[in-house]
Amino acid sequence: MPFSSNQPSWFAIRKELSHMQKLVLTVISFCLPAALWCLVSYVPGVWHPDVKLTVAASREGVATVFTAGDHLSKGYFPKYVDDVRQENAELLAAGASQSNKRKNQKLLRQIAPIAIKANWIKPEQAQDDALIYQIWADLALGKKTLPTLNEENMEIVRLNWQKLSAQSNTFSFQTLPQEMLLKLLPQGVPANPSYLPAPHEVIQAGWRSFTSPPTSDRATMRERFASSVQIIFYGFLWAAIIGVPIGILCGTYGFFSHLFEPFVDFFRYMPAPTFSTLLVAVFAAGDAPKVALVFIGTLPHMILMISKTTRLLDFSLLEAAQTLGAKPRQLIGKVVLPGILPNLYNDLRILLGWAWTWLVIAELIGVKSGLTEVIETQGRFRNFDEVFPIIFLIGFTGFITDQFLSWLHGLLFPWASTSSKLSRKIAVIVTWPIRTVSAGVRKNGKAD
Amino acid sequence: MPSNYLDKAPEVAARFARLQQRPITLEVKGLTKEFITPRGTVTALDQVSFSVHKREFMCVIGPSGCGKSTLVRILAGLESATAGDVMVNGKKVSGPGPDRGMVFQGYTLFPWLSVKENVMFGPKVSGVPNTLAEREARQWIDLVGLSRFENSYPHQLSGGMKQRVAIARALANQPQVLFMDEPFGALDAQTRCDMQNYLLEIWRNVDITIVFITHDLDEAVFLSDRILVLDANPGRFREMIEVPVPRPRHNEQLFEPTFAATRMHLEHLIHPPGQESKSAPVIRLTKPDPDVI
Numbered sequence: 084m085p086f087s088s089n090q091p092s093w094f095a096i097r098k099e100l101s102h103m104q105k106l107v108l109t110v111i112s113f114c115l116p117a118a119l120w121c122l123v124s125y126v127p128g129v130w131h132p133d134v135k136l137t138v139a140a141s142r143e144g145v146a147t148v149f150t151a152g153d154h155l156s157k158g159y160f161p162k163y164v165d166d167v168r169q170e171n172a173e174l175l176a177a178g179a180s181q182s183n184k185r186k187n188q189k190l191l192r193q194i195a196p197i198a199i200k201a202n203w204i205k206p207e208q209a210q211d212d213a214l215i216y217q218i219w220a221d222l223a224l225g226k227k228t229l230p231t232l233n234e235e236n237m238e239i240v241r242l243n244w245q246k247l248s249a250q251s252n253t254f255s256f257q258t259l260p261q262e263m264l265l266k267l268l269p270q271g272v273p274a275n276p277s278y279l280p281a282p283h284e285v286i287q288a289g290w291r292s293f294t295s296p297p298t299s300d301r302a303t304m305r306e307r308f309a310s311s312v313q314i315i316f317y318g319f320l321w322a323a324i325i326g327v328p329i330g331i332l333c334g335t336y337g338f339f340s341h342l343f344e345p346f347v348d349f350f351r352y353m354p355a356p357t358f359s360t361l362l363v364a365v366f367a368a369g370d371a372p373k374v375a376l377v378f379i380g381t382l383p384h385m386i387l388m389i390s391k392t393t394r395l396l397d398f399s400l401l402e403a404a405q406t407l408g409a410k411p412r413q414l415i416g417k418v419v420l421p422g423i424l425p426n427l428y429n430d431l432r433i434l435l436g437w438a439w440t441w442l443v444i445a446e447l448i449g450v451k452s453g454l455t456e457v458i459e460t461q462g463r464f465r466n467f468d469e470v471f472p473i474i475f476l477i478g479f480t481g482f483i484t485d486q487f488l489s490w491l492h493g494l495l496f497p498w499a500s501t502s503s504k505l506s507r508k509i510a511v512i513v514t515w516p517i518r519t520v521s522a523g524v525r526k527n528g529k530a531d
Numbered sequence: 532m533p534s535n536y537l538d539k540a541p542e543v544a545a546r547f548a549r550l551q552q553r554p555i556t557l558e559v560k561g562l563t564k565e566f567i568t569p570r571g572t573v574t575a576l577d578q579v580s581f582s583v584h585k586r587e588f589m590c591v592i593g594p595s596g597c598g599k600s601t602l603v604r605i606l607a608g609l610e611s612a613t614a615g616d617v618m619v620n621g622k623k624v625s626g627p628g629p630d631r632g633m634v635f636q637g638y639t640l641f642p643w644l645s646v647k648e649n650v651m652f653g654p655k656v657s658g659v660p661n662t663l664a665e666r667e668a669r670q671w672i673d674l675v676g677l678s679r680f681e682n683s684y685p686h687q688l689s690g691g692m693k694q695r696v697a698i699a700r701a702l703a704n705q706p707q708v709l710f711m712d713e714p715f716g717a718l719d720a721q722t723r724c725d726m727q728n729y730l731l732e733i734w735r736n737v738d739i740t741i742v743f744i745t746h747d748l749d750e751a752v753f754l755s756d757r758i759l760v761l762d763a764n765p766g767r768f769r770e771m772i773e774v775p776v777p778r779p780r781h782n783e784q785l786f787e788p789t790f791a792a793t794r795m796h797l798e799h800l801i802h803p804p805g806q807e808s809k810s811a812p813v814i815r816l817t818k819p820d821p822d823v824i
């Protein structure tokens with residue numbers, strides 16, 4: 084029995100769950116969406132609104148050309164097959180002619196994509212007619228089998244081979260039949276739309292793109308990741324260097340609050356991306372405009388949030404400090420700052436999460452760069468299995484960072500969070516260098 | 532045996548006479564406070580005057596909203612008076628300062644500082660060196676009986692312990708006067724009783740004048756030498772009562788006639804007899820229960 088009976092009920096209104104229950108639910112909260120994704124991807128009959136072509140047919144006088152791997156809607160696929168059947172009937176009806184040899188050479192090669200897929204030939208051998216001729220022979224005579232071809236297509240293979248072998252058992256353009264060969268009928272398997280690749284495809288693509296060896300002309304995934312993190316780091320750092328002091332001043336003094344906040348409030352409503360072309364003009368190419376975009380996206384929110392946090396500090400603490408003789412300057416250093424620090428830290432945590440949003444936009448301005456560039460280019464080619472790993476990477480980076488910072492919050496501010504005895508002990512150890520240094524600085528300051 | 536609150540035993544009367552001879556630590560003259568609110572001017576205090584002698588324990592009592600907190604906040608310098616003067620040892624007060632300590636009802640300990648660091652706060656902002664401040668803080672913490680908790684953080688303490696830290700913190704500054712605004716109001720009855728005894732013990736051992744705000748009549752009589760009674764709306768000086776209960780105080784005195792008489796008098800001042808509005812309750816039981824009467 085995994086849970087003892089003194090565990091709180093799973094559905095008690097506004098009651099804390101036990102650690103074990105929380106852990107179980109956390110795991111489930113990640114497993115649920117993953118399970119849903121697997122269900123949709125792997126269970127036949129669930130959704131799968133498309134047909135993914137395994138055998139495609141080229142057609143005369145039709146603009147859209149399908150190749151194997153393309154997605155078709157389930158509704159259109161039967162018509163596509165019927166159209167090809169119709170064409171085959173017309174080909175049969177057409178008589179023999181010298182000019183048909185060229186067309187037949189083309190039809191000979193229609194087996195190439197299937198043979199490549201089956202690893203019988205290499206992609207560069209797709210026009211090696213002698214090899215392909217042999218494949219027709221092998222298939223028709225049963226020396227090779229291809230489970231992807233259905234019975235109707237096998238019949239076509241045999242019919243074609245009859246015509247071919249009647250002339251010659253090996254390829255030569257001269258001996259190609261003058262009657263038309265038949266086209267293979269399109270075949271396909273049920274599939275989800277290309278924008279929802281299956282989990283294993285995403286994992287494979289992710290593994291591929293992160294382990295692919297560096298080339299001189301394209302940045303590796305690692306470099307892209309580093310560049311993205313760097314942009315967010317500098318953008319956020321600059322915003323914090325400027326935003327934190329202003330926010331604290333606004334929250335402390337009515338003077339600064341009314342001097343800065345009205346404009347900041349207005350500025351907040353001008354979406355940061357609207358400045359993108361301007362920023363590129365000001366900072367030119369490279370990372371600078373991107374850092375600037377993260378900066379101006381983060382700064383207004385930072386000022387307003389921190390000023391609000393500062394105002395929320397219990398005013399009676401300031402009064403108590405005054406009755407203990409603290410001067411205004413000391414009030415800021417000894418009461419306001421330490422008092423708001425845990426909440427300020429949490430504000431910055433939340434803002435850092437938002438900064439990722441600005442990063443994605445920042446990487447699209449000027450010269451596209453970083454992780455977002457990959458999303459943009461691969462998405463354009465509908466290689467969504469390449470896109471998802473990056474989306475997940477950004478998500479996990481943000482999530483892990485936030486969880487880490489949250490854990491650190493418990494260590495840094497044991498008095499502000501309901502931390503365990505153990506984490507308080509760790510806090511004493513972890514913060515020891517900081518405390519020693521700051522004590523030293525204070526002592527030196529006194530001595531001067 | 533009906534006793535009058537004005538009847539004092541000779542030794543009590545003699546003690547009051549001696550107290551009268553002491554220098555005046557806190558003098559309040561014609562204190563008026565008006566709040567400008569959107570709905571007009573609220574007069575919280577109207578021409579309040581009184582003085583407190585050195586090492587006297589004075590309580591201020593009055594109905595809720597009569598301006599007790601406003602009074603003590605002005606005395607501490609956290610609020611400015613509309614008119615009137617506050618003087619500590621003959622010096623006019625403007626703004627808060629370390630010569631007047633304050634203990635608030637909501638503990639107001641600095642949650643990021645340990646008990647010891649909280650107590651060291653006052654001395655350190657006035658420039659006392661760290662080691663000295665720490666040594667003194669230990670003594671104050673010892674005085675309020677919290678030595679075992681000097682490295683604990685406020686959120687780890689009970690309400691009574693927090694308030695003891697707040698008292699130690701205020702005393703560590705060695706103020707002339709200590710203002711306390713309903714400091715035990717949030718505590719349970721037993722803890723409050725203990726805290727009252729603690730406070731008297733501290734007062735005996737420390738050179739401090741105390742002005743104590745409360746709305747609890749027993750507390751006022753038990754603790755104080757004199758009780759300042761305020762009227763509500765606007766807050767006005769009503770009466771200054773010299774408590775005839777002899778010192779040292781102990782809990783059994785609650786049942787002595789002088790205590791009861793003083794308490795009764797206060798009761799009449801604050802809730803005048805005949806004024807309680809007691810309308811007949813709606814009777815909801817058709818068959819009355821003879822045992823519930």
Ligand SMILES: Nc1ncnc2c1ncn2[C@@H]1O[C@H](COP(=O)(O)OP(=O)(O)O)[C@@H](O)[C@H]1O
Nearest residue numbers: 566568573575594595596597598599600601602
């Ligand atoms: N900042 C303020 N602004 C307006 N009115 C106030 C303010 N502070 C107190 N008052 C008013 O002054 C009166 C006295 O309040 P207070 O001193 O808190 O009473 P007490 O502490 O005796 O309960 C009340 O009527 C209250 O509404």
Ligand SMILES: [Mg+2]
Nearest residue numbers: 599600601713
């Ligand atoms: Mg009050």
